[in-house]
Amino acid sequence: MKVLVETSARHLHVTQQDLETLFGAGYKLTERKSLSQPGQFASNEKVTVVGPRGQLNMTILGPTRKETQVEVSLSDARALGVTAPVRESGDIKGSAPCKLVGPKGEVELAEGVIAAKRHIHATTADAQKMGLTNGQVVSVRVDTAERSLVFGDVVVRVSDSYALAMHIDTDESNAAAAAGEVYGEIVK
C-alpha cells in the first residue's frame, strides 16, 4: 500500500478576523497555488512569526479557518524560542504563544503554535481499499538512498474532503533525506 509523502514547510492558518488585523479591514486571501488537499491553497500573503528568541516568515494557507494556528517543525520552534507540542491540526489548547506581524497590524497569540503530528489524509474509498479506519495509527516505511526509515505514530484521518497523501514536516522529511516525489509503504 503506497502513499505519496508530502512535506509541509512551516506555515499558518488564520481566522478572517486575524487576517484583517494583519492585512487591513475587509482583506481576502489571494491564491498563489493550490495544494493537494481539495480547496486548500498557499496564498500570496506572508506574515512574520515572532517568538522570544527569533522570528520566521511564513505563508498563510487558505481558506481562512475558525482558529489561527501556526505549524512549525521542532527546529523552527527552537529558532523561535518556543516549545511547540506535537499535535493534530486543530488541537491547539495550551500550545505555544507567539506574535504575528503583518503589513497592517499585529496579533498576539496566547496559544496556537504546534508541530503537526504526522498523518495520512484518506478518503472513505481510499481507507476502505487499504483497510484503514479514521484515527488508526500506522507506520510508514520510506526508502531513500541514504536515510531510509520507518515513521511510527502516523495517524490516519479519513474524510471525503481529503485526497490521499501523507504529511510530514521538514524535520521529518530531512530525517529521511526525502527529495522530489517520495512514496511510503504503509505498515500496519
Next chain:
Amino acid sequence: MKVLVETSARHLHVTQQDLETLFGAGYKLTERKSLSQPGQFASNEKVTVVGPRGQLNMTILGPTRKETQVEVSLSDARALGVTAPVRESGDIKGSAPCKLVGPKGEVELAEGVIAAKRHIHATTADAQKMGLTNGQVVSVRVDTAERSLVFGDVVVRVSDSYALAMHIDTDESNAAAAAGEVYGEIVK
C-alpha cells in the same frame, strides 16, 4: 541491544591553521565540556558560518583536526542556503562551501559542509558483544511518546578510541521527538 542515542547540534571541527586565522596566531582551543567520545570536547570558541542565504553561530568541537568540517542538519543547510550532502565524518570531498567568520579573521571553505550520516560509535568489545562489525549498516528503533520511528541506514563505526553511542542530528532527533536521555534498540 540498547544504545544511547545522542543528538549532535550543528558544530564544526577546525584545523590548527584555520583556528589561528579565525582567532589569532598561536591560539589554542579551550575546553568548555567533555563529550561522550573520549578526548572530544565542546570548546568555548564559536564562529559564524555564513552561506549564500543566511548565517548560523556554531561551537567548535576539539581537539583540532586535519581538515576543517562543518556539520549541519539539512534544516540548517537550508537556512544557510547550501546543499549539504549526507556523509560520514571526514568525507568532505565535493561537499558544500561556506565562509567562517571569527573574531580575528575569516576562512573561505571551498568544501566542508556536510550533514552527518547517522552512525553508532562502538569499541571492539562493544561490537563483539553485539555481533556488529565496522561498516555494518543497521536499523535502530527509537520509541517515544508521539513520534516513534526506526532509523535505517545507521552505519556502525568501530574503534577502541570510541565510547558506545549512536549519533543523530537535530532533524533526526526532532523527527523522533527525542528529549532527555533516549535509548534505541538495534535491529540488524
